[in-house]
Amino acid sequence: MKYYPVFWDITGKKCVVIGGGEVAARKVMRLLDCDAKVRVVSPVLVPELDALKKARRIEHIDDEYAGEYLYGASLVIGATDDEKVNAAISRDAKNKGIPVNIVDDPQKCDFILPSLVERGDLTIACGTGGNSPALARHLREELEQAYGEEYAILLNILGQLRMKMEKNAGVGKTWFDQLMAAGLLDAIRQKQGDRVKQIIGDVTGEEVAID
Numbered sequence: 001m002k003y004y005p006v007f008w009d010i011t012g013k014k015c016v017v018i019g020g021g022e023v024a025a026r027k028v029m030r031l032l033d034c035d036a037k038v039r040v041v042s043p044v045l046v047p048e049l050d051a052l053k054k055a056r057r058i059e060h061i062d063d064e065y066a067g068e069y070l071y072g073a074s075l076v077i078g079a080t081d082d083e084k085v086n087a088a089i090s091r092d093a094k095n096k097g098i099p100v101n102i103v104d105d106p107q108k109c110d111f112i113l114p115s116l117v118e119r120g121d122l123t124i125a126c127g128t129g130g131n132s133p134a135l136a137r138h139l140r141e142e143l144e145q146a147y148g149e150e151y152a153i154l155l156n157i158l159g160q161l162r163m164k165m166e167k168n169a170g171v172g173k174t175w176f177d178q179l180m181a182a183g184l185l186d187a188i189r190q191k192q193g194d195r196v197k198q199i200i201g202d203v204t205g206e207e208v209a210i211d
Contacts, residue, residue: 001106001129001130002129003111003112003127003129005114005125005127007123009034010031010034010035010036010074010075011034011035011036012035012036012037013036013037013074013075014036014037014038014039014072014073014074015031015036015037015038015039015073015074015075015076015077016038016039016040016041016069016070016073016075016076016077017031017038017039017040017041017076017077017079018040018041018042018065018069018076018077018078018079018080018085018089019040019041019042019078019079019080019081019103020040020042020043020044020045020046020049021042021046021079021080021081022046022048023079023103024040024042024046024049024077024079025046025048025049027077027079027103027113028040028049028052028058029048030113031077032052032057032058036074037059038057038058038059039058039059039060039061039069039073040053040058040059040060040061041061041063041065041066041069042060042061042062042080043062043063043064045060064085065080065085065088065089067088067092067096070089070092070093070096070098073093073096073098074098074099075098075099075100075101075111076089076093076098076099076100076101077100077101077102077103078090078100078101078102078103078108079103086102086105086108087108089102089108090102090105090108090109093110094110099111101113104133106129106130109130112127112129112130114126114127114136115127115133115136115137115139115140116140117140117143117144117147119147119148119149119151119152119155120149120151120152120153120155120156121152121155121156121159122147122151122152122155124143124147126139126140126143148189150185150188150189151185153188153210154184154185154188156210157184157188157196157200157208157210158176160208160209161175161200161204161206161208164204164206175203175204178203179199179200179203179204182199182202182203183195183199184196184199184200187199193210196210197210
């Protein structure tokens with residue numbers, strides 16, 4: 001099976017997670033990081049989820065799974081350890097036309113979740129089509145070593161320059177190539193703020209904020 005890779009804006013969208021354990025908690029935190037509205041369906045919650053409930057960051061349905069709890073959802077994640085319940089979640093979501101992921105069971109999924117490396121707004125996703133989560137994890141660990149926090153700063157700088165690049169047709173790629181050739185990334189990596197500003201000024205004539 002080939003999966004179609006996509007970065008999906010779920011800001012403000014209702015996302016339903018079935019299950020109240022540690023795996024469910026990880027899925028919930030990822031959804032909250034993306035500003036989704038999260039409903040958790042489970043009679044029991046691990047402390048992390050209970051804290052989110054008390055902070056009113058999630059909606060909690062204190063009940064066993066029922067198809068009615070999927071109403072209005074943009075996506076569904078099944079994170080229970082009951083195969084029959086997971087099968088019902090998958091079936092109900094697909095019947096309602098809602099994308100569904102069942103943890104560790106690609107055959108019941110419309111989409112699978114990649115292993116991620118995040119550096120600020122930079123996200124690098126590793127997927128193996130569900131064939132080997134261990135390989136995806138190994139690749140993620142290698143990428144974490146190769147792409148440090150300096151890439152978050154670099155992307156922030158490029159984001160500030162983007163509007164000016166777009167207004168000056170054709171300079172975008174030229175500026176990028178020149179900034180990289182001048183050692184911008186290395187200067188960021190070595191935390192040489194003055195050198196970073198000088199390189200940007202020399203190449204673009206612009207000033208940017210450096211976090």
